[in-house]
Amino acid sequence: xxxxxxxxxxxxTDSVNGQAGVGGDTVFFHDRAGESAGARALxxxxxxxFPGFADVHVHFxxxxxxxxxxxxxxxxAAARGGYGVVCAMPNLSPCPDSVAHLAPQLEAIARSxxxxxxxxxxxxxxxxGETLSDMAALARYVCAFSDxxxxxxxxxxxREAMLEAKRLGKLIAAHCEDEGLLHxxxxxxxxxxxxxxxxxxxxxxxxxxxxxxxxxxxxxGCAYHVCHVSTKESVALIRSAKAEGLDVSxxxxxxxxxxxxxxxxxxxxxxxxxxxRTAADRDALIEGLLDGTIDMIATDHAxxxxxxxxxxxxxxxxxxxxxxxxxPVLYTHLVRTGVLSLSKLVELLSVAPRRRFGLGDALEGGDxxxxxxxxxxxIDPEKFATMGRATPFAGWEVYGRCQATFAGGRLVxxxxx
Numbered sequence: 001x002x003x004x005x006x007x008x009x010x011x012x013t014d015s016v017n018g019q020a021g022v023g024g025d026t027v028f029f030h031d032r033a034g035e036s037a038g039a040r041a042l043x044x045x046x047x048x049x050f051p052g053f054a055d056v057h058v059h060f061x062x063x064x065x066x067x068x069x070x071x072x073x074x075x076x077a078a079a080r081g082g083y084g085v086v087c088a089m090p091n092l093s094p095c096p097d098s099v100a101h102l103a104p105q106l107e108a109i110a111r112s113x114x115x116x117x118x119x120x121x122x123x124x125x126x127x128x129g130e131t132l133s134d135m136a137a138l139a140r141y142v143c144a145f146s147d148x149x150x151x152x153x154x155x156x157x158x159r160e161a162m163l164e165a166k167r168l169g170k171l172i173a174a175h176c177e178d179e180g181l182l183h184x185x186x187x188x189x190x191x192x193x194x195x196x197x198x199x200x201x202x203x204x205x206x207x208x209x210x211x212x213x214x215x216x217x218x219x220x221g222c223a224y225h226v227c228h229v230s231t232k233e234s235v236a237l238i239r240s241a242k243a244e245g246l247d248v249s250x251x252x253x254x255x256x257x258x259x260x261x262x263x264x265x266x267x268x269x270x271x272x273x274x275x276x277r278t279a280a281d282r283d284a285l286i287e288g289l290l291d292g293t294i295d296m297i298a299t300d301h302a303x304x305x306x307x308x309x310x311x312x313x314x315x316x317x318x319x320x321x322x323x324x325x326x327x328p329v330l331y332t333h334l335v336r337t338g339v340l341s342l343s344k345l346v347e348l349l350s351v352a353p354r355r356r357f358g359l360g361d362a363l364e365g366g367d368x369x370x371x372x373x374x375x376x377x378x379i380d381p382e383k384f385a386t387m388g389r390a391t392p393f394a395g396w397e398v399y400g401r402c403q404a405t406f407a408g409g410r411l412v413x414x415x416x417x
Contacts, residue, residue, distance in 0.1 A: 002038065003411065007045035008370055011346065042414070044370050044403055050346055052084025052367025052407060054353040055323065056173070057148070057227060057251060057298035060086075060117070063104040064093025069303040069387050074323075075114040077301070077386035079405045079413035081323040082349075084367025085116040085359050089148040090127065097122040097133035102141055115407040116367075118143040118359070123161045123172065129153050135164050143357055144171035148227060149273075151177035151209050158213065162222035171357065173225040176209035176234070177274070187313055188261045188275040196266070198313060201275055207233035214241045217248060225356070226250035228300050230274040232284035239293040249356050251298040252285050254326050258333045259392055268309035268316025269390040272302070286339060289348065296353040297345075299326050303388025321388035325379055327371065328398035336399060366409030375401035 060074035061067075078086050094101035096119055109117045121142035122133045129152050135145060145165055152158045152174070165172045181202050187193050189200025210226055214237060217224045226238060229252045241248045255272065260279045264270045288294035302319025309316045327349065334340040340348075350362055362368065379396045381389040405413040 001040060001409075001411070003406070004039045004041045005049060005370065006041055006043045008047040008049050010049045011342070042404065044372075046374065047370050047372045047403055050082065050369050050371065051350045051362030052365075052369050052405065053082045053327070053349040054085045054357070054359050054362075055083050055298050055301070055326075056087040056143075056296065056353045056357050058086045058088055058301040058323065059091065059303070059319070060088045061092070061303065062108050068305055068308075070112065071108045071117065072112040072114070073385060073387050074301070074303075075112075075117060076413075077321070077323040077384060078115045079407065080385050080402055081325070082327055082369035082371065082402045082405055083115060083323060084362060084365070084369070084405065084407040085118065085354070086323075087118045087120060087143045087357060089146060090120045090122040091149040095122050095126050096120070096138070096142070097125045097127075099134065099137050099141065102138060106141065114412045115405075120144055120146045120148070120173065123147045123152060124157065129157060132157070132161055132164060135161070135168060135170075139168040139170055142170070143359075144173045144225065146173040146175065146227070148173070148175045151175050151179065153179055155212060155216070159216050159220060162216055162220040162224070166220055166222045171223045171225050173227055174209075174213055175227050176206050176213065178205045178209045181205035181208065186271065186275070186318070187264060188277050190261045190278055192261045192264045203231040203233060203277065203281070206274055207231050207237060210234045210237050214238075214246065214248065217241070217246050218244075221247070223247045224249075228253050228256070228274060228298070229285065229288075229294060230256050230277050230281060232281045235284045235288040235293055239288070239291070242293065249295040250293070251296045251353075252288070252294050253298060253300050254322060254329050255320065255392060256285055257282060257289075257297070258329055263392070264313070266312055268311060268313065269320060269394065270392050271313050271316050271318055272300070272320050273318040286334075289340065289344070295348075295356060297326070297330065297348045298353070299323050301386070303386055304390060306389060309390040320390050320392060321384065321386050322391070323386065324384050325391060325393050325398075327402070328379070328400040329393055329396065331373065331400040332398040366406060368406050369402060370404040372401050372403055373399060375399065377401060
């Protein structure tokens, strides 16, 4: 199918100041089999066309936990958020620690994915941190290796994993968390936790393992990616590692850039791992975006049932949804306020993750998304495509509504279609 996108302007990150409108106000877009004759015309007056976004950190829960999310509902949410490709984490059942255990996930993707989904392989069997997964057999099927949700506690096991990943030419994407420093915590060990009697998670539980892993990267030469960075110390460590020339990248998430522990409410929608940190941590993350220390923004989209998120801060499951709110929240609170340029945001959401994870060029792959940047609306979780409803952004007034998304040349979402 071929499409004529009328009235919208293509956003070119290579143009001066990343101005929209390069190439005129009408863009012809089609898949490689399409021809211009008989193209379907779609009108998007006063909208902007971006390269499709890429999220390297999502949880779609299928197989094993489809009561929380499925490939179908998760990719529908991705399409509505402007994403053409996502990378799905391995905390599933069965855990993708072998080709046989990966097969049910691949079958679900082939059956019902609206956008391209690339799975992670587990670093260790069952994500238990004891023995390595069948990394060699998995390598051809997975985007990278991770035990996300758990830090690999053993130094020797992580060293072994890094050496094998280097041999296979694959990234290690690490959830950095020293379980010996958690002490039963479930929100940041800061002022809010102290004032309200909550058990806190120290910043060192994250940055301590980042520091350990960077030493192992120096030793092994592994290509290494740090998931969901949340502390100022982690940013400083990664900045130094990059200056040293280590093959290191990292991501942070929208909630760490726009919220702090001062914003926490006694509600499970403010509980995620790692937790919301301090204003100083948030500011360090923003500085890291601006100076290139932080390479990309991922959502860590992690849906749970309403019951699992209704037990308050202490009892609720950790995790929030984010695919449908990422761009409008970041555009409203970072771009419109002058903190980031729009071109920088597009780089963080599309260009950089595709480059680091080898996801392919957006336009060559037929991934584009159309946004009305002037559309103002209130975030309402009841209107989400995802099965998850827990978001700290509920009720926020934002700008930037996704009007359409194309993935692989296919129209996978259109507002009011």
